[in-house]
Amino acid sequence: MVTYIIAEPCVDVLDKACVEECPVDCIYEGDRMLYIQPDECVDCGACEPVCPVEAIFYEDDVPDEWEPYVSANADFFDDLGSPGGASKVGKTEADPAFIKGLPPMNEEE
Template identity: 70%
Template structure:
């Protein structure tokens, strides 16, 4: 299991979670941040610092946000497991689901 970033992060990318993550597993896409499901150690440090409440434990992702669980994993389909977000910086792409969302779209 892992933590998941969902819709409130789209077009916001506050980055407080990035600063808090002890294993550097939160990557920055073009429109939102993504947690690498294999690199996350389930510590939960990211969840309470998110100002828009976009982060939840995988089992606790609200039903209307369920597509973001797959979107977080899909973001890494081409990247694999780079072993740390800091060395990559901004990745100018998003998961297909997120890329297809309208700007500031309401919760699906």
């Protein structure tokens, strides 16, 4: 299944405009970034144009340098599974080790 992926520009930004646009509540919040639950996503694309940092990509279109975010997005849901709605879960500390280990990023100068 191909889905949308949130990549590096979201790390430490967590704008959440995408969350407000998502009609199926499939965008979950970790400590440092947001993640799209692939089984809950209906591929409507509503999230992509509203992201102020252009962090959301169709999985096949993720730039090569951000390829690790495809795995990180999947890894985020390893333990969480498919809860059936991000609003039920709230913010979690389930960021994958790859994301937790990143230096502080995308901070305003």
